[in-house]
Amino acid sequence: MDAANYLYLSVLLFTIGAVGVVVRRNAIVVFMCIELMLNAANLAFVTFSRINGDLNGQVVAFFTMVVAACEVVVGLAIIVTIYRSRRSASVDDASLLKR
Amino acid sequence: MTTSNSLVYLIALPLLGAAILLLAGRRADKWGHILGTVMSGSSFAVGLYQLSQMLGRSNEARPVTQKLFEWISVGSFKVDAALLLDQLSICFVLLITGVGTLIHVYSISYMSHDHDRRRFFAYLNLFIAAMLLLVLGNSYLNLYVGWEGVGLASYLLIGFWNQKPAYATASKKAFVMNRIGDMGLSFAIMIAFATVGTVSFEGIKEHVHHTSTGALTAIGIMLLVAATGKSAQFPLQAWLGDAMAGPTPVSALIHAATMVTAGVYLITRSNFIFDAAPTAQLLVVIIGAITLLFGALIGTAKDDIKKALAASTMSQIGYMILGAGLGPVGYAFAIMHLLTHGFFKAGMFLGAGSVMHGMNDEVNMRKYGALRKFMPITFATFGLGYLAILGVPPFAGFYSKDMIIETAFNSGGTKGIILGSVTLLGAGITAFYMTRVMILTFTGKSRWDEEAHPHESPLLMWLPMAVLAIGSVSSGFLLSRGDALVNWLAPLFQEHGEHSELLKPIVVSGLALAMVAIGVAIAFLKYSRQEVASVAPEDVSVFTKIARQDLMQDRFNEAVFMRPGQQLTQVLVKTDEAVIDGAVRGVGHMAMGSGSLLRGVQSGFVRSYAALILVGAVLLIAAIWVVTN
Numbered sequence: 001m002d003a004a005n006y007l008y009l010s011v012l013l014f015t016i017g018a019v020g021v022v023v024r025r026n027a028i029v030v031f032m033c034i035e036l037m038l039n040a041a042n043l044a045f046v047t048f049s050r051i052n053g054d055l056n057g058q059v060v061a062f063f064t065m066v067v068a069a070c071e072v073v074v075g076l077a078i079i080v081t082i083y084r085s086r087r088s089a090s091v092d093d094a095s096l097l098k099r
Numbered sequence: 100m101t102t103s104n105s106l107v108y109l110i111a112l113p114l115l116g117a118a119i120l121l122l123a124g125r126r127a128d129k130w131g132h133i134l135g136t137v138m139s140g141s142s143f144a145v146g147l148y149q150l151s152q153m154l155g156r157s158n159e160a161r162p163v164t165q166k167l168f169e170w171i172s173v174g175s176f177k178v179d180a181a182l183l184l185d186q187l188s189i190c191f192v193l194l195i196t197g198v199g200t201l202i203h204v205y206s207i208s209y210m211s212h213d214h215d216r217r218r219f220f221a222y223l224n225l226f227i228a229a230m231l232l233l234v235l236g237n238s239y240l241n242l243y244v245g246w247e248g249v250g251l252a253s254y255l256l257i258g259f260w261n262q263k264p265a266y267a268t269a270s271k272k273a274f275v276m277n278r279i280g281d282m283g284l285s286f287a288i289m290i291a292f293a294t295v296g297t298v299s300f301e302g303i304k305e306h307v308h309h310t311s312t313g314a315l316t317a318i319g320i321m322l323l324v325a326a327t328g329k330s331a332q333f334p335l336q337a338w339l340g341d342a343m344a345g346p347t348p349v350s351a352l353i354h355a356a357t358m359v360t361a362g363v364y365l366i367t368r369s370n371f372i373f374d375a376a377p378t379a380q381l382l383v384v385i386i387g388a389i390t391l392l393f394g395a396l397i398g399t400a401k402d403d404i405k406k407a408l409a410a411s412t413m414s415q416i417g418y419m420i421l422g423a424g425l426g427p428v429g430y431a432f433a434i435m436h437l438l439t440h441g442f443f444k445a446g447m448f449l450g451a452g453s454v455m456h457g458m459n460d461e462v463n464m465r466k467y468g469a470l471r472k473f474m475p476i477t478f479a480t481f482g483l484g485y486l487a488i489l490g491v492p493p494f495a496g497f498y499s500k501d502m503i504i505e506t507a508f509n510s511g512g513t514k515g516i517i518l519g520s521v522t523l524l525g526a527g528i529t530a531f532y533m534t535r536v537m538i539l540t541f542t543g544k545s546r547w548d549e550e551a552h553p554h555e556s557p558l559l560m561w562l563p564m565a566v567l568a569i570g571s572v573s574s575g576f577l578l579s580r581g582d583a584l585v586n587w588l589a590p591l592f593q594e595h596g597e598h599s600e601l602l603k604p605i606v607v608s609g610l611a612l613a614m615v616a617i618g619v620a621i622a623f624l625k626y627s628r629q630e631v632a633s634v635a636p637e638d639v640s641v642f643t644k645i646a647r648q649d650l651m652q653d654r655f656n657e658a659v660f661m662r663p664g665q666q667l668t669q670v671l672v673k674t675d676e677a678v679i680d681g682a683v684r685g686v687g688h689m690a691m692g693s694g695s696l697l698r699g700v701q702s703g704f705v706r707s708y709a710a711l712i713l714v715g716a717v718l719l720i721a722a723i724w725v726v727t728n
Contacts, residue, residue, distance in 0.1 A: 022710045030706075095703035 006047040013040035027079045027089040031072075038068045101156065105145060106165040106182040106235065109192060112142045114228035120221035128217050132210075135220030136203040139227050143196035150189055158590045161186055164237060171240075178298060183237035186587050190434060191234040191357075191364060194441045198356045199227045201563035205449055206348040208559035209456060219259060219346065226252035230357055234364060238299035239288045242365070246284060246329065249358045250277045256353060257345040269341035276338040280328015284365075287321035290314060304371045312376060319372050319379025323386065326362030330416050333390040337652040339413055340397070343405040347452030350405055355412045355448050356441040363419040363437050367430045370592050374426060383424030384514075388521045391417030393650060395528035399535070400646035402635050403462045404451045407536050408444070410649075411488065414525060415440050421518065422503040425510050427595035431585040432502040438584075439495035439574045443487035446567030450481035453556040453564065454540060458547065464539040465633045466548060471541040473553040476561045478541050480568035485537050487571035489530050489615050492608070495575030500526065502579070505607040509600055519602070526611050530618025538626045546633040 013036055020033030042061045049057025083089050116138030120131050127134070153161050162185035170180040184192065203223060210216045229248025236242040258270030291298050294314035295306045307315065326332065331339035342354050353359070366373060366383060373380045394414030401407040415436070422433035455462060457474055471478045487494040490501060504526065508519030547553070555561070578584040602610075635647075645651060700711070 018713055022706055022713065025706070091705045094705070 003047055003051050006043060006050075010040045010044040010047065013037075013043065025090045025092050027082070027091050030091055031075055031079065034075075035068060035072070038064055101160050101163045103149075103152075103163045103165050103184070105149070106163060106184055107167060108145050109142050109149075109184075109196070109235065110182075110228050110231045112138045112145070113224040113231070117221045117225035117228060120217055120224065125217075128214075131217030132203075132207045132220050135224050136200065136207065138224055139196060139200045139203045142227065142231070143193070143200050146189070146192040146196050149184055150193065153184075153186075153189060161590070176292070176296075178238055178240050180241060181237045182235040182241075183300070184235060185591060187364075187367065187434065187591055188234045190438060190584075190588075192231060194438055195227060195230050195234070195357050198441055198445050198567070199223070199230075199352055201566055202348045202352045202445065202449070205351075205452070205560050205563040206346075208557050209348055209452055210346065213346075215259075219256075222252055222255045222259070223348075223352070226256065226353060226358070230361075233361055237301070238297075239284070239291060239303075240298050242368075243284055243288060246325075246361065247281065249353070249361065250274065250281065250329075253277070253342070253353050253358055256349040257342045259346055259349070260344070263344075266344040269338075269344035273338040273342045276335050277328050280325045280335055280362075283321045283324025283328065287318045287325065290318050290321060294318075300368065307371050307375050310375075315372050315376040316378045319369070319376040320382060322365055322369050322372065323379060323383055326365050326383075326420065327386060328362075329365075330359050330362030330420065331390075331413050332362065332386050332417065332420055333393055336390060336393065336413055337649065337656055339409050340401075340406050340649055343403070343409050347405065347448060347455060350409070351445045351448030351452065354409065356445040359412060359416055360419065360437045360441070363416065363423055363433055366420065366423040367434060370423075370427070370430055373424070374593050380424055380426060384421055384518060385424075387417045387419070387421030387424055388518060389417070390414065391421060391525045392521060392528070393417070395525050395532065396646055397649050398532035399528060400643055401532075402465050402539075404454065404464050404467075404536060404540065405448070405462055407464070407532060408448055408451060411529065411533065412440075412444055414529060415444065415488070418500060418503050418522065418525065421507065421522065425506050425518075427592045428510075429503070429506050430592050431588045432499065432506055434588060435575075435578050435584050436496075436499035436503055438578060439487065439499045439571070442567050442570030442574050443484040443495055446564055446571055447481055447484040447488070449560070449564045449567065450477050450484065453477040453560055454481075456556050456560065457553045458551050461548070461551065464536065465631060465635060466546055466551075467540045468543045468547070468631070469541070469545040470553055474541075474555050476555055477564065480561070480564040481541070482537070483568040484571045485533050487575070488533055489619070490526060490611055491615065492612075493572075493576055495571050495573070497608075498575030498579040501604070501608050501611055504611055505602070505604055508602045508607060511601075515601055519607075523610055523614050527614035527618040530615040531622045534619045534622035535626055538622060539631060543627065543631060546631065 017033045017036035017040060020036065021030050024030055024033065042064050045057040045061045045064070047057075049055060049061075079089060082094055086093060116135050120127055120135060123131075149163070153163070162183060164184075165182045167180040167182065169177065171178040203220070206216075206219065206223065210219050213219065226249060229245050229252055231245070233242055233245025233249060236245055254270050254274040257273050258267050261267040261270065288298055291303055295303050295310055297303060297306070324335075327335045339354060339359065343350055345354070373383065391414045394410045394412070394417055398407050398410035398414060401410055419433040419436050419440070422429040422436060454467065454470060454474065454477060457470075457477075458467065461467070483494070487496045490496040500522075504519060504522040507522045508515050510518060648654065
């Protein structure tokens, strides 16, 4: 199968993720969309690794996974805390920083 | 060269006195004046001790030095803070501490009603210390410290009663005009350092023969600028009259006997420079000649007794500067006139103070008259000073002033005749205005205000006046007997060849006395034969009007320096506001404007940030793509 197809899939996933981040209000969904973008990038790495015939891309993919795991831990903790204090997980409600 | 450990006490004692009096504050009010006087007196005692030591040594071994500490050490340039007491400095040390102590004693009584007397004595001690540093420094840099120190003390004392705005202005005027002279001194030091490589008197003296005449002339002219500032010589003379705003003892000590003669000291001390730079030396003579007439002319029109004496001081210092400008023959006579002048002028100023003391601080001589009966001691001491300044034999001025006139005549050629005539004319005018002061103050009918109750001053005031009067009588004779002072100072100066003798001393004395007699006679005709108006008459000749305004010196300075200077500063202020402040404010406005433009972007909504990041990333990638392809 042509390696380019994997890249098309990666682009598609990334676009879905990016649009999701911009469009959706629910923090959990936004978070999932970010994961989607990260994994799209991972897919691209692995694909390039395959095309180039070395392991660099795959190694980076592992790094990305570790980073994603950490991010989930911290991010979910923040979302849970915000939800507890505000009874809402909408990102638009948490807009106090502008003042 | 002999070294000594006790020179520093000369300066340290009065400096300590000033420090204690200033730091102790009101606690010292009760005994401050006594401490100040004792400190000044003990400095005088140290001076006498040094003189006795010096007399016991041979000519070559007389100069004494003391190194205090290494002050500046940069590469090959080294300046020690060191003191040098030689035959010239000792004259000044004794004059400063001697007359200074007498004036301290006088001030105890004169300032007894002033609640700030302690501060006054602190400043007097500070002045004594600074003036001693000026004459004891062994390099121009050390001298400069003292030079600035006396400037500060002068400023503080002129403005001692600074609650009166006019007095505060007078002190500022003195300070600013002195600053111009001080710039001259600092330039001289810089030029000396750049061309000779050292700033000590001895170092420059050694190198003077292989230094270019141009450099020496530049140094000489800059030193002359310094001297004109400090000694109130033309064209920086205008501050001295206003400096009379200070208490009278200050006028006697600083603005008659000591500080204003610092310029004469500077030129005499730098004799090796001026001897090698004839142009600068000629300028010194010209400045001296102009000032001696200038001061004398102002003196003829002044009704304020202190200002008349100040004009006279200016004129007499003109004589000294002229004498110092005549070269090796003249230095000793300049110093001799300086010393005798220190006695008789300080004595007359104290006399003026005594008169003011008895007349409710009235200074207008037209409101005096007939004070001889009420103040016999003041009249006697003032009168002796008067005879001394006139140059009547055998009083002090006869010896010192006649020597300068004689030397001026014998300086050769047309120059000699011009200078001699100027000094003779000056002597005549001096006789006129001093007689005028005497007549207006002590004789004739009384023209006092109703509430004046003239009375003789207390012992503490007339005692110093009496001592100074003795000096006015005897100092000239003592200093010139067997050429005592000339021989004493001779080792410091170049030897001078025999000069052509245009006029014999006896002829010069005769001419001078004739001029004096004419001056006195005119004054008698004008002020003794006629009634003196108690208000200055308005219908006077244009010359009198000009002389009353100090020969337009203030107007000249105002028109030539002050107004253009103000305009320049105004232009600069406007330029500063428009260009420099404009640029600074412009940057601020730019930042503020762009900030308020960009503020709209900071909505606080995470999703809009995310969208912006996305757009930015896409644009970046697009840009990279465009550039790489």
